[in-house]
Amino acid sequence: MHICLLIPVLDAYKGGNHLPLLAALPDVQFTILCNRTKPESPDLPPNVKVIILGGSLGPYYYGCSDYLFARSVLKKYPASDPFWKQFSVIHLNQTMGPALLKLKATGVPLMLLIHHPASVDRAVAVEESGFFGGLLWRLKYLLLVSWQKKFCHAVDHVVTVSKTSAQRIAADYQCNVSSIEIVPNGIDPQIFTPGDLLQSEFDVISIGSFIHPRKGFKYLLNVYKILAAKGFKIADVGRRSAEQQEQLKTISGVTTFGTVSEEKLVTMLKSSAVLISTSLYEGFGLSLIEALACGRPAIAFDAGATKEVLSPIDPSLVVPLRDSAALTRRVEEFLRLSPAERASKGQQYREAVVRMYPLEESARRLKEVYESIAG
Numbered sequence: 569m570h571i572c573l574l575i576p577v578l579d580a581y582k583g584g585n586h587l588p589l590l591a592a593l594p595d596v597q598f599t600i601l602c603n604r605t606k607p608e609s610p611d612l613p614p615n616v617k618v619i620i621l622g623g624s625l626g627p628y629y630y631g632c633s634d635y636l637f638a639r640s641v642l643k644k645y646p647a648s649d650p651f652w653k654q655f656s657v658i659h660l661n662q663t664m665g666p667a668l669l670k671l672k673a674t675g676v677p678l679m680l681l682i683h684h685p686a687s688v689d690r691a692v693a694v695e696e697s698g699f700f701g702g703l704l705w706r707l708k709y710l711l712l713v714s715w716q717k718k719f720c721h722a723v724d725h726v727v728t729v730s731k732t733s734a735q736r737i738a739a740d741y742q743c744n745v746s747s748i749e750i751v752p753n754g755i756d757p758q759i760f761t762p763g764d765l766l767q768s769e770f771d772v773i774s775i776g777s778f779i780h781p782r783k784g785f786k787y788l789l790n791v792y793k794i795l796a797a798k799g800f801k802i803a804d805v806g807r808r809s810a811e812q813q814e815q816l817k818t819i820s821g822v823t824t825f826g827t828v829s830e831e832k833l834v835t836m837l838k839s840s841a842v843l844i845s846t847s848l849y850e851g852f853g854l855s856l857i858e859a860l861a862c863g864r865p866a867i868a869f870d871a872g873a874t875k876e877v878l879s880p881i882d883p884s885l886v887v888p889l890r891d892s893a894a895l896t897r898r899v900e901e902f903l904r905l906s907p908a909e910r911a912s913k914g915q916q917y918r919e920a921v922v923r924m925y926p927l928e929e930s931a932r933r934l935k936e937v938y939e940s941i942a943g
Contacts, residue, residue: 569595569596569597569655569656569657569935569938569939570596570597570599570656570941571596571597571598571599571652571655571657571658571938572598572599572600572601572652572655572657572658572659572676573598573599573601573659573661573672574600574601574602574637574641574658574659574660574661574663574664574668574789575600575601575602575661575663576602576603576625576633576634576637576659576663577602577603577604577605577633577690578600578602578604578605578606578610578618579605579606580605580606580607580610580830581610581830581833582622582854585888586753586854587611587612587613587616587880588756588759588927589754589927589930589931589934590613591613591615591616591865592617592927592928592929592931593934593935594613594614594920594932595615596615596935596938597615597617598615598616598617599618599619599655599721600616600617600618600619601619601621601641601644601645602618602619602620602621603620603621603622603625603633603637603640604620604622605618605620607829616789620697620701621637621641621644623636623640624636624808625637625640629708629709629712629815630707630708630711630712631665631711631712631715633652634663634665634712634715635665635666635667635711635814636665637663638663638668639665639667641665641667641668642667642668642671644671645882647670647671647672647673647674648673648776652671652676653674653686654886655676655677655882656676656677656678656815656938656942657677657678657679657938657941657942658671658674658676658677658678658682659674659679659681659938660678660679660680660681660719660723660824661681662681662682664680664682664712664715664716664718664719664903666714666715666718669719669722670720671715675940676785677724677725677942678722678723678724678725679720679723679724679725679726679727679937679938679941680720680723680725680726680727681727681728681751682716682720682726682727682728682733682737682851683728683729683732683733683851683852684718684733684736684849684850684872685716685736685737685740685741685851686709686712686713686716686820687709687713687716687736687740687741688736688740688782688849688872689709689782689849690705690706690708690712690713692708692764692781692782692848692849693698693705693708693709693780693782694706695788696712696781696848699871702836702872702931704783706725708718711767713740714735714868717741717742720737720741720743721741721743721754722830724829724941725838725937725940725941726743726747726748726751727748727749727750727751727753727820727937728748728750728751728851729750729752729753729851729852729873730750730752730789730851730852730872730873730876730877731750731850731873731876732872732873732876733872733873734748734854734874735852736872740822741852743832745797747782748935749931749940751924751933752929752930753852753853753854753857753925753930754857754859754901754925754926754927754928754929754930754931755854755858755861755921755922755925755926755927757918757922757926758863758928759834759860760798760834760837760858760861761838761861761862762838762862762863762915762918763838763839763862763863764785764838765863765910765911765914765915766907766911767839768839768840768841768908769801769803769839770801770802770803770823770836770839770840770841771795771797771800771801771802771840771841771842771903772800772801772802772803772841772843772844772899773802773803773804773805773836773837773840773842773843773844773859774788774804774805774806774843774844774845774846775805775806775833775837775843775855776805776845776847777804777806777807777808778806778807778812778892779807779808779809779812782847782848782849783811783846783847783855783934784846784847784871784890785808785846785870785888786850787846787848787869787892787895788844788846789815789816789819789830790818790892791844791846791892791895791896791899792819792822793819794892794893794896795896795899795900796819796820796822796823797927798822798900798901799821800817800821800903801821801823802822802823802882803823803825803839804816804822804823804824804825804842805825805826805828805833805836806826806827807826808824808826808879821845821906824899834862837858837859837862837864838862838864839895840864841864841902841903841910842864842865842899842902842903843855843856843859843864843867843868844868844871844895844899845867845868845869845874846868846892846895847868847869847871847872847874848869848871848889848890849870849871849872850858850871850872850873850874851873852873852877853866853868853877853878855871855920856874856877856878857877857925859921860881860917860918860920860921861921862918863911863914863915863918864914865882865885865898865902865913866878866885866913867885867887867895867898867902868885868886868895869886869887869888869889869890869891869895870886870888870889871889874886876932877925880920880924881917881920881921881924882913882916882917882920884898885898901916907910920941
């Protein structure tokens, strides 16, 4: 089986572009078409080939990057090009430039993977903004939401990463929820290992890009201020805007690291006691299960699929949405436990998440979907 995966920017270790997931399917060949990669030279599994189209795509908002990426793909490989005939499935990875629907003419089945609906991104951004800011966000997402809805009805299969996300896609885009396939994220327990559960350089770590309002930076800032005032050490990892960087500088006890490599990320998880997430919607939340696999609790807002993912492991890991005080209290409760109690809970978290979300199971489920679509 040979899969063509289309994504404007290949971020090699994020959920939907996860190279370890593709590597877990050694008998499936993948050709990835993208504009560029992050990191610039990711280590590719033997079954993965990347074709970089290059060129400038512009910003994601207003549909610029999706529109230009789709045109770039069709310019390089028109729908009539024999190039497409080698594939069993064309996998559109959260990309929805309208020109890509011309690929239906190839006769190769089209699959759309949605990690979280664009309609949710828009709704959260509007809710977190004032009147005029909300109008701007509606304008930014006008085409993206309409395109994603169109794709949901035009492609052969829609796939997502959680039941919560499937229900939201069905509600927002008037799809039949039973027709949406679910392939949950998974973790490799050989990479995400506990290390020393009793030795932590940082008390708290937060991971991810917080540029979009959906990630809840203002709530994260509140949590940082409360914890830092009590003497806790905080590691802040990921992309931040210039304004956000300036705000973080005002909080003593916060060490900022910016974007780090996957290897560095694993090391930092192991050297931190607790992961926190203030995201206001998650289609799944890959970093949550990565932390749990390292024996660290992942304490998060009840946002999107967070409860679906975390509650079966420990309901107390989920706190009310936008409640920075509740999140802070939960962090403090864990950090006040004795070393033996923390180590015991960490081991329980690891055993539960490895059992519930193994990478091999995600790979098996993805292959089943491919075979179903191709068949």
